[in-house]
Amino acid sequence: MFVWLLVAAVVGGAAAFLLWRRRSRAALAGGPEFDYFAAPEPQPAPPPSPPAPPQWSHVPVRPLPKAELPPAEPPKPVGIVSSRLRPWVDLKFTALACDIEPNRLVIHFDIEMLNTGSSAARDLLVEVSLFNAGPTQQQDIAAFFERPPGPGERIPGILPLKNLSLRNSIIVERTNITPVELGGKQVYVPVVAFNVFYRGTGGEAQTSASYLVGRETGGDKLGPLQLNSGPRQVTGLGVRQLPIAVRR
Secondary structure (H helix, E strand, O other): OHHHHHHHHHHHHHHHHHHHHHHHHHHHHHOOOOOOOOOOOOOOOOOOOOOOOOOOOOOOOOOOOOOOOOOOOOOOOOOOOOOOOOOOEEEEEEEEEEEEOOOEEEEEEEEEEEEOOOOOEEEEEEEEEEEEOOOOHHHHHHHHHOOOOOOOOOEEEEOOOOEEEEEEEEEEEHHHOOOEEEOOEEEEOEEEEEEEEEEEOOEEEEEEEEEEEEEOOOOOOOEOEEOOOOOEEEOOEEEEEOOOOEEO
16 A cells, blocks of 8 residues: 555656646746746656656637727817807997988998808898887888898908998988977987898898987987087987897
């Protein structure tokens, strides 16, 4: 029994030694490798030749399956992104002076058009009309805003965030003015309305606004214009924008 135990120990030691030598050669051939096990000291082999080493079958290394990742999201845009490029024209009206003549009334003004949109406003047509302040002024202005554009000369265009100012005059015959009797004097309160037609990337567009004109008093209300004080030019005018407007 003791002899067989000794033979088994010798065989086990030889197999361990051969395995250690085989692992050492593989590590040197393949490059650096981390081995956390210490090799045992070799034992002297007995005279009988050891049995043939066991045959090791090669087991191919199978790569681990790749984890399925969710599809990458497209990069999100940064900055200001407009879903629809189009122009927007805003108006600023300044009344400069009013000439009161025997047969007519002339109002000199500046009209500033600012394109606050994201594309050019093209082929602009500016129309202006003068109305009498009174009970029917809202209906008269609304009818003017709904009129189709006329055959007037058009302005080539205004680029985005750019402005264009025009100086012009509107003339009305005294027979078309409806004066109001106030304290024994004939006074007139003019209302000036604008239609601005233009074209953008989406087609036709329109901006319309209306303004009350009178003598600037420094308060919320304007002073009316006196008509029976002889021919003269009235300066120091103010304007107040009325709520009736169109922006489309």
